[in-house]
Amino acid sequence: MADLSNNFVGIKSPNPFWLASAPPTDKAFNVNRAFEAGWGGVVWKTLGEDPPIVNVNGPRYGAVHSADRRLIGLNNIELITDRPLEVNLAEIRQVKRDWPDRAMVVSLMVPCEEKNWKGILKRVEDTGADGVELNFGCPHGMSERGMGAAVGQVPEYIEMVTRWCKETTDLPVIVKLTPNITDIRFPARAAKAGGADAVSLINTVSSIVSVDLDTMAPQPTIDGKGSHGGYCGPAVKPIALNMVADIARDAETADIPISGIGGVTTWRDAAEFMALGAGNVQVCTAAMTYGFRVVDEMISGLNNWMDEKGHATLDSVVGKATPNVTDWQYLNLNYVTKARIDQDKCIQCGRCHVVCEDTSHQAITLKVDGKRHFEVIDEECVGCNLCVSVCPVEDCITMEELTTGVDPRTENDIRREYANWTTHANNPMSGS
Amino acid sequence: MQQDEKAYPGLETDLHPALSRHEASVESDRCYFCYDAPCVTACPTGIDVPLFIRQIQAGNRAGAAKTIFDENILGGMCARVCPTETLCEQACVRQTAESKPVKIGQLQRFATDHFLGDVEHPYQQGSDSGKQVCVVGAGPAGLACAHRLATYGHRVTMLDAKSKPGGLNEYGIATYKTVENFARREVDFVLSVGGITLKNSVRVGSDVMLDELIDQYDAVFLGLGLDGVNQAGLPGSDLAGVENAVEFIARLRQTTDYDSLQVGRKVVIIGGGMTAIDAAVQARMLGAEDVTIAYRRGADAMNASRYEQELAQINGVKIKHYLQPVEIHSDASGAVGSIELEYTSSVSGELQGTGEKIQIEADTIYMAIGQTLLAGQLASTVIESGANRVTVDSAYRTGHQKVWAGGDCISGGEDLTVAAVQDGKLAAESIHRAISA
Ligand SMILES: Cc1cc2nc3c(=O)[nH]c(=O)nc-3n(C[C@H](O)[C@H](O)[C@H](O)COP(=O)(O)OP(=O)(O)OC[C@H]3O[C@@H](n4cnc5c(N)ncnc54)[C@H](O)[C@@H]3O)c2cc1C
Numbered sequence: 123m124a125d126l127s128n129n130f131v132g133i134k135s136p137n138p139f140w141l142a143s144a145p146p147t148d149k150a151f152n153v154n155r156a157f158e159a160g161w162g163g164v165v166w167k168t169l170g171e172d173p174p175i176v177n178v179n180g181p182r183y184g185a186v187h188s189a190d191r192r193l194i195g196l197n198n199i200e201l202i203t204d205r206p207l208e209v210n211l212a213e214i215r216q217v218k219r220d221w222p223d224r225a226m227v228v229s230l231m232v233p234c235e236e237k238n239w240k241g242i243l244k245r246v247e248d249t250g251a252d253g254v255e256l257n258f259g260c261p262h263g264m265s266e267r268g269m270g271a272a273v274g275q276v277p278e279y280i281e282m283v284t285r286w287c288k289e290t291t292d293l294p295v296i297v298k299l300t301p302n303i304t305d306i307r308f309p310a311r312a313a314k315a316g317g318a319d320a321v322s323l324i325n326t327v328s329s330i331v332s333v334d335l336d337t338m339a340p341q342p343t344i345d346g347k348g349s350h351g352g353y354c355g356p357a358v359k360p361i362a363l364n365m366v367a368d369i370a371r372d373a374e375t376a377d378i379p380i381s382g383i384g385g386v387t388t389w390r391d392a393a394e395f396m397a398l399g400a401g402n403v404q405v406c407t408a409a410m411t412y413g414f415r416v417v418d419e420m421i422s423g424l425n426n427w428m429d430e431k432g433h434a435t436l437d438s439v440v441g442k443a444t445p446n447v448t449d450w451q452y453l454n455l456n457y458v459t460k461a462r463i464d465q466d467k468c469i470q471c472g473r474c475h476v477v478c479e480d481t482s483h484q485a486i487t488l489k490v491d492g493k494r495h496f497e498v499i500d501e502e503c504v505g506c507n508l509c510v511s512v513c514p515v516e517d518c519i520t521m522e523e524l525t526t527g528v529d530p531r532t533e534n535d536i537r538r539e540y541a542n543w544t545t546h547a548n549n550p551m552s553g554s
Numbered sequence: 555m556q557q558d559e560k561a562y563p564g565l566e567t568d569l570h571p572a573l574s575r576h577e578a579s580v581e582s583d584r585c586y587f588c589y590d591a592p593c594v595t596a597c598p599t600g601i602d603v604p605l606f607i608r609q610i611q612a613g614n615r616a617g618a619a620k621t622i623f624d625e626n627i628l629g630g631m632c633a634r635v636c637p638t639e640t641l642c643e644q645a646c647v648r649q650t651a652e653s654k655p656v657k658i659g660q661l662q663r664f665a666t667d668h669f670l671g672d673v674e675h676p677y678q679q680g681s682d683s684g685k686q687v688c689v690v691g692a693g694p695a696g697l698a699c700a701h702r703l704a705t706y707g708h709r710v711t712m713l714d715a716k717s718k719p720g721g722l723n724e725y726g727i728a729t730y731k732t733v734e735n736f737a738r739r740e741v742d743f744v745l746s747v748g749g750i751t752l753k754n755s756v757r758v759g760s761d762v763m764l765d766e767l768i769d770q771y772d773a774v775f776l777g778l779g780l781d782g783v784n785q786a787g788l789p790g791s792d793l794a795g796v797e798n799a800v801e802f803i804a805r806l807r808q809t810t811d812y813d814s815l816q817v818g819r820k821v822v823i824i825g826g827g828m829t830a831i832d833a834a835v836q837a838r839m840l841g842a843e844d845v846t847i848a849y850r851r852g853a854d855a856m857n858a859s860r861y862e863q864e865l866a867q868i869n870g871v872k873i874k875h876y877l878q879p880v881e882i883h884s885d886a887s888g889a890v891g892s893i894e895l896e897y898t899s900s901v902s903g904e905l906q907g908t909g910e911k912i913q914i915e916a917d918t919i920y921m922a923i924g925q926t927l928l929a930g931q932l933a934s935t936v937i938e939s940g941a942n943r944v945t946v947d948s949a950y951r952t953g954h955q956k957v958w959a960g961g962d963c964i965s966g967g968e969d970l971t972v973a974a975v976q977d978g979k980l981a982a983e984s985i986h987r988a989i990s991a
């Protein structure tokens with residue numbers, strides 16, 4: 123059995139699965155249940171100053187569903203905790219005492235003044251919590267009051283607040299980033315410059331999930347009106363993975379630990395985040411969709427996969443894929459592939475043909491000798507992978523690398539040596 | 555309604571209950587939206603199956619129904635009665651992939667049921683062309699023909715010998731495929747396009763002659779079906795208790811008081827088609843104890859699909875193969891007492907009696923050995939002498955310039971509702987081209 127124990131900036135937990143700061147971590151009741159279910163740690167629902175904020179009393183969530191109502195994406199307009207600060211702090215203290223082996227991180231969001239941040243940090247330290255997470259991510263409600271994403275979108279503010287916190291406390295400081303910016307590297311660099319021990323990302327993506335065409339209002343609708351919310355769940359994972367990779371391979375931030383968040387639903391999602399450089403992961407929507415017991419699958423799945431691949435500890439997984447993320451200009455232009463259709467697996471749906479014919483390169487037949495038959499025409503195939511992507515049968519269409527001879531499309535010899543755009547003859551900047 | 559409240563649940567309950575909106579959403583999501591889709595080719599009316607399923611998926615139920623009706627105005631009945639397992643669903647690539655085709659028939663029903671509600675008819679009667687067409691027979695072929703002609707603006711008079719329209723939809727299809735008076739409601743739906751005058755209880759050949767119609771109308775379409783029944787010429791077939799299966803089914807379809815139907819305890823059905831299966835299953839549902847189908851060839855040769863055969867078996871019907879009837883014997887009271895059958899075997903493709911015989915006790919015998927055209931009174935101009943079907947060319951025109959025909963009554967007819975609809979539709983196109991020229 124692989125060792126799943128996790129040490130994230132000195133915060134120890136029995137496994138790398140933490141619950142993200144959100145409703146699952148809003149109260150002792152929930153967090154106790156989560157720890158009973160086996161979660162490695164929690165980031166407590168974001169605390170603010172008293173008097174507590176208020177939430178809407180109507181629907182907070184909107185959703186994107188598959189045909190079978192599988193939840194693909196969730197959108198919310200909830201704010202930070204709406205319970206008094208002292209109630210939360212007392213519960214945090216008790217839960218940490220009851221579960222000493224689990225990670226207890228406390229998420230914070232207060233107005234952008236030094237005294238406010240310093241004040242709340244002292245009170246958190248008293249609870250015995252293992253660390254704090256600065257919520258610079260919430261994209262709705264709080265941002266309009268100059269907090270959350272309003273801070274996260276201005277690198278200077280991130281650096282400033284992070285520095286105040288580091289000056290005040292010895293607890294590890296994790297800075298949670300918003301994806302609602304154009305280049306995630308700038309806020310990450312700012313967090314690092316301010317002295318952050320780690321960054322966590324992503325918080326939710328600003329979104330309107332749907333419009334009710336009868337009432338002509340966005341959903342969720344509160345008395346006829348709706349406002350944008352934050353999007354999360356499986357749909358946001360690709361966005362989050364890219365941002366994690368951006369930070370992991372940026373020279374300035376390459377060494378900063380990352381807690382990966384966004385759409386983690388299965389062990390595989392977690393493994394992918396870690397392969398791209400995340401030291402652990404945080405989960406919200408998967409728990410809110412299925413309950414806490416999803417962690418069983420995550421733990422056993424990660425375990426089995428690590429055993430199968432011979433990874434004894436998480437350290438041998440984290441960052442393994444990062445070196446293979448590169449910029450487009452460094453991709454090998456001498457690598458040539460052609461699609462191959464396994465005729466035994468083909469069920470004759472014709473989708474590969476029509477998408478290639480209508481939208482790509484006219485490289486798949488519809489009929490051969492008058493009979494329905496789908497076959498790749500190497501003279502036309504650019505190897506784009508569209509047919510593979512739309513084929514409903516797993517492994518029916520695959521990509522085959524040409525290693526010798528001539529590419530029948532370009533009539534160029536297949537060359538084994540690496541050559542990229544930077545040196546390509548068509549590149550005006552290549553100087554060749 | 556609860557199933558157990560019904561005295562005859564088998565007869566009064568849909569064989570396939572309607573899909574709920576959610577079931578339809580999940581099922582429609584299974585469709586791959588194939589290109590040049592095999593299911594479209596496999597549908598005799600060529601419905602754009604992937605498109606209508608995608609419309610269901612997108613919550614556009616009315617659009618889905620319209621896609622179906624464009625090719626098959628009786629898409630509602632076809633959704634209920636088509637042997638989809640040998641048509642569209644057999645061709646579905648999901649059948650190839652996982653032996654579980656998309657439930658095309660049930661999705662088609664989901665879509666078309668939309669127009670059972672209080673919604674406007676999706677087609678408009680065309681502006682008056684000044685042409686008059688007589689459609690003889692208000693079965694699937696006649697209805698499809700009449701509807702298409704009406705959309706072109708031709709005035710249609712539809713004559714039918716029976717007291718109700720619908721043809722075998724009304725008198726033949728099994729009750730559990732068309733519950734809640736669906737056949738009649740569908741006829742009303744078809745007629746609501748406007749421009750079609752229906753006259754029931756008018757038999758061409760006796761009440762009015764075909765030649766008169768040819769004189770009166772710009773064109774005549776014959777959708778006569780097969781009104782006659784094959785006679786086995788079996789000794790004892792005139793005994794009380796021997797009946798033609800189609801007549802038994804027609805009686806069944808026309809009553810709401812199932813208690814009044816006298817069904818025997820021990821029933822034997824001779825035949826191997828859909829009619830034999832339907833008669834057997836419905837006899838069981840009416841309470842017959844022992845129901846046996848005797849067919850002279852093997853299971854693969856049966857006209858009833860594998861699914862229909864299984865349906866019979868699930869309902870406790872025994873199917874005996876390679877048995878041909880020899881004689882029906884009477885009991886002491888002079889009614890049917892038993893039937894004598896001989897085993898057969900196929901010798902180089904030819905069926906021969908083996909000489910070995912058995913007796914099966916029976917108080918009721920239904921003959922389901924096929925229907926024939928009752929053509930006696932029709933003008934000889936359209937029926938080639940000796941043929942027991944109307945002969946038509948590829949445009950559904952008979953030997954007479956002004957007479958078209960389609961459905962079961964033409965040679966090459968497939969004895970399927972959907973095939974009759976296709977004939978009626980294409981004949982209407984042909985008539986339209988001819989009379990608009
Ligand atoms: C018991 C039974 C079960 C069946 N089950 C199925 C099934 O499950 N699925 C399926 O696809 N098919 C089934 N079929 C076959 C299907 O019903 C027929 O193929 C279809 O009804 C043929 O349509 P049609 O319009 O050609 O003829 P019909 O439906 O027979 O209609 C012909 C109409 O013409 C009228 N008519 C006849 N002669 C005259 C005349 N001289 N003057 C005026 N009117 C006349 C008749 O009264 C009748 O209304 C079944 C058939 C039977 C007998």
Ligand SMILES: Cc1cc2nc3c(=O)[nH]c(=O)nc-3n(C[C@H](O)[C@H](O)[C@H](O)COP(=O)(O)O)c2cc1C
Nearest residue numbers: 142143144168198257325354355384385405406407
């Ligand atoms: C209802 C709801 C409330 C949330 N509240 C907070 C919050 O108070 N503080 C915070 O940092 N993130 C909050 N989040 C964001 C999550 O912690 C997490 O970053 C995001 O949902 C992405 O992860 P997921 O795809 O696993 O849900 C909230 C998310 C949801 C759905």
Ligand code: SF4
Nearest residue numbers: 478503504506507509
């Ligand atoms: S890889 Fe692209 S170009 Fe080649 S056959 Fe597939 S879709 Fe067409």
